[in-house]
Amino acid sequence: GEEVVRGRIWEANPTIANSGELRPAMGVFAHEAAAVDEARKGIYMTEDQPDGRLYRFTPRSWPNLNAGTLEVAVVSGGTIGGTGSVAWAEVPDPSAATTDTRAQVAESTPYAGGEGIAFGHGKIFFSTKLDNTVWAYDPKAATMSIVYRASGDDPVLSGVDNLWWDDSSKSLLVAEDGGNMELVALALDGSVTPILRVDGHDGSELTGPTVSPNRRFMTLSSQRGAADGIGVTWLVKGAFPIA
Numbered sequence: 001g002e003e004v005v006r007g008r009i010w011e012a013n014p015t016i017a018n019s020g021e022l023r024p025a026m027g028v029f030a031h032e033a034a035a036v037d038e039a040r041k042g043i044y045m046t047e048d049q050p051d052g053r054l055y056r057f058t059p060r061s062w063p064n065l066n067a068g069t070l071e072v073a074v075v076s077g078g079t080i081g082g083t084g085s086v087a088w089a090e091v092p093d094p095s096a097a098t099t100d101t102r103a104q105v106a107e108s109t110p111y112a113g114g115e116g117i118a119f120g121h122g123k124i125f126f127s128t129k130l131d132n133t134v135w136a137y138d139p140k141a142a143t144m145s146i147v148y149r150a151s152g153d154d155p156v157l158s159g160v161d162n163l164w165w166d167d168s169s170k171s172l173l174v175a176e177d178g179g180n181m182e183l184v185a186l187a188l189d190g191s192v193t194p195i196l197r198v199d200g201h202d203g204s205e206l207t208g209p210t211v212s213p214n215r216r217f218m219t220l221s222s223q224r225g226a227a228d229g230i231g232v233t234w235l236v237k238g239a240f241p242i243a
Contacts, residue, residue, distance in 0.1 A: 001031025046114030120165025
C-alpha cells in the first residue's frame with residue numbers, strides 16, 4: 001500500500017523481480033496496511049489520515065484483485081465513538097477522481113490515524129495511532145469493540161502501530177511507534193506483556209513483527225534504524241514468553 005494522499009495498492013510476488021501490478025479497484029487513498037479474511041473472501045484496509053476510514057474490498061472473483069467492490073465501515077450504537085454495530089456502504093468512486101474516498105459516504109465512521117491490521121481468531125484487529133487504540137471487528141456478529149486504549153501517564157503500551165496475530169497464545173503482537181520502542185503482547189482481555197525493547201532507536205519505529213511457523217524465530221525491523229537513519233531487520237531466537 002502507498003501511504004500517500006492518492007495512494008494505491010500494488011500486488012507482487014516477492015520472489016519475482018519487478019512483478020508489482022496496480023490494483024486500482026481497491027481504492028485511491030493513504031493506504032497503511034491490509035489484512036485478508038480468506039474464509040469470507042474479503043480484504044480489510046486502514047487509512048493513515050486523522051479521520052481515516054476502515055475499508056473492505058470484496059473481489060468479484062476470488063482471489064483476483066483486478067475488480068470488485070470497495071466499501072467503507074459505518075459504525076453506530078456504541079457507548080464509545082467508533083464502537084457498536086457495523087454496516088458497510090459502497091464507495092461510489094474508488095478512484096477518488098473528485099472526492100476523497102473517506103468523504104464520499106457521509107455516514108462513514110472516522111478513525112484517528114489507521115495503522116496496523118491483522119486477521120485472527122475470526123476477527124479483524126486494527127490500531128489507530130492518534131488515540132492509542134486497538135480495535136476488533138467481528139464479521140460474524142457485525143460489531144466493533146475496543147481491545148485496548150492507552151490510559152494514564154506512563155502506559156506499558158503506547159504508540160500502537162504494526163500488528164501480528166499470534167494464534168498459539170491467542171494474542172496480538174503490537175509494535176510501538178514511539179513509547180519506549182517495545183514489542184508488546186496484547187491479550188484479548190486487554191492485558192499487556194512486554195516481549196522485548198529496542199534501545200537507541202528513538203527516532204524510528206518498530207515494524208513487521210512476524211513469528212515463524214515453528215515458533216523458533218521472530219523477525220522484527222526498525223524502519224529508520226538508529227542515528228544513521230538506515231533501517232535494520234533482526235532475527236530473534238525464541239522460545240518466546242508468549243508461547
